[in-house]
Each structure stands twice: as C-alpha cells, then as structure tokens.
Amino acid sequence: MVDWFVNQGPVAQALLATLFTWFVTALGAAVVFFAKNPSRKLLDGMLGMAAGVMIAASYWSLLAPAIEMSEGKFLPSWVPATIGFLAGGAFLWLIDKLLPHLHPGTTEPEGIHTAWRRTTLLVLAITLHNIPEGLAVGVAFGAVAWGVHGATLGGAMALALGIGLQNFPEGTAVAMPLRREGMSPLRSFMYGQFSGIVEPMGGILGAWLVLTMHAILPYALAFAAGAMIFVVVEELVPESQVEGNSHLATAGTMLGFVIMMILDVALG
Numbered sequence: 001m002v003d004w005f006v007n008q009g010p011v012a013q014a015l016l017a018t019l020f021t022w023f024v025t026a027l028g029a030a031v032v033f034f035a036k037n038p039s040r041k042l043l044d045g046m047l048g049m050a051a052g053v054m055i056a057a058s059y060w061s062l063l064a065p066a067i068e069m070s071e072g073k074f075l076p077s078w079v080p081a082t083i084g085f086l087a088g089g090a091f092l093w094l095i096d097k098l099l100p101h102l103h104p105g106t107t108e109p110e111g112i113h114t115a116w117r118r119t120t121l122l123v124l125a126i127t128l129h130n131i132p133e134g135l136a137v138g139v140a141f142g143a144v145a146w147g148v149h150g151a152t153l154g155g156a157m158a159l160a161l162g163i164g165l166q167n168f169p170e171g172t173a174v175a176m177p178l179r180r181e182g183m184s185p186l187r188s189f190m191y192g193q194f195s196g197i198v199e200p201m202g203g204i205l206g207a208w209l210v211l212t213m214h215a216i217l218p219y220a221l222a223f224a225a226g227a228m229i230f231v232v233v234e235e236l237v238p239e240s241q242v243e244g245n246s247h248l249a250t251a252g253t254m255l256g257f258v259i260m261m262i263l264d265v266a267l268g
Helices: 001-008 010-033 040-069 078-098 120-145 153-180 185-194 198-212 213-241 245-265
Strands: none
Touching: 010 040, 010 120, 010 153, 010 185, 010 198, 010 213, 040 078, 040 120, 040 153, 040 213, 040 245, 078 120, 078 213, 120 213, 153 185, 153 245, 198 213, 213 245
C-alpha cells in the first residue's frame, strides 16, 4: 500500500492525503452517535492538541523548507517566508471578515450579516479552518515533487497525519452543538463531516499551483503556515480555554506540538 502511494503523482498523493484528513473529520463528527454531551474538558484538551499540531506543522513542514529553498537566491532567504506568512494570515483575516460564520459556543455570527441558518453558520466556521489545512498538504506534496531541500515525502505524510489527528476534535466541535440543539444524530454527523470537504479541494489546488508555478513555492509554503497560525491564535486557543480549562488546553497544545515534531522528524 505504501509503495503504491509513493508511485502516485503529487496531485494524486495530495488528494489521497486530504481524503484521509476529511475521513478523520467524519470520525470526529461520528461521536454524536454515541454521546450527546461529551466532556468539555476532553474537548478542550483535544482542541489544545490540535493547536499544537498546527503550530509544529507550520514550522517543520512549511516555514523551514520555504526558508531553505530561498537560500542563495536574489532576495534574502527570510523575505519569501515573511511575505508568504503575512499574506496567509491576511487572507484568513479577510475571509473571516467577509464570510458569514458562527463559532461553536458563541451566539453572535461574524462576517457579513445574513439570514442563513445557525447550522449553516456553524459548519462554515470550521470549514474556514480547513481551507489552509488542505492547501498546506497539497503544497507540501508539490514541494516534494520539485525536490526541494528539506521537503520529503515522509514529512508531507506526517503533515497529513498530524492535520488528520487535529481534525477529529473539529468534527466533534461542529456536530455536538447541533446535536445538543435537538438535531438528529445522522443530520448532526452529516453537517459535521461536511466541514472537511474543502480539504481535498485545497489539497489538489495547492499541489497543482506549485507544480505549475515553481517560483511561488516558498511563498506558498509560508502562506499555508501563516494561514494555519492565524487559525490557531484566532480560534483554537481561545475556544479551548473559554470554559476555564486553560491548564488542560495548554498541556494538550504542548502534547500536540511534540507529537507533530516527532512525526515530522522521524518520517522526514
């Protein structure tokens, strides 16, 4: 199975990897079939772990390769990483301001005012998180295809695995509020897993972009990192600590960081 995956092209690899991350989102949403009110402490710990995974992935799988491949070029090696990183955060900030969405545990929608239903707004909130994750996986596999120093197939696979792990609590975070509001388990599950559908799309787009426009690769890697860090600081960390479980969420963040670091170093 591994050999078969290795022999696929980078776009196919990105698609398969992001289908996996979508599948883990669905597993997280499937919790609604077994529980209506899971432990808030458990959820906060998992959200913290998701934040740690994304922080570590942003550096080891994205920023470090972006800086390494920029060395010896016309611009200083830190310039593409800086521009791409800030652009990624600005892009997510703009979407956050424009796209109507409602974060779990809140009552006031963000973005442009709309009459969309609460369920739609909840799904859009997590979908917003998943856009940079899919792009990150696709860009990582595209970087491997170009033979970028510091970018390895094992590292790209570790990135997909780490993002998959942190997608579990995100699927739960969408499905559970809907279940508590009286929606059926099946409908809650369907809405929860649907939030991950953008990841395969983002994976294909990210891989295709870097394959067709090699010059943008360091910028694209840093862009994905900036977008993921924006999600961590803007949403995951505050949401994990709003119920007073700050120590547990912090421990989860450190654990997630270490897990992703080990995966990237061991597989990369």
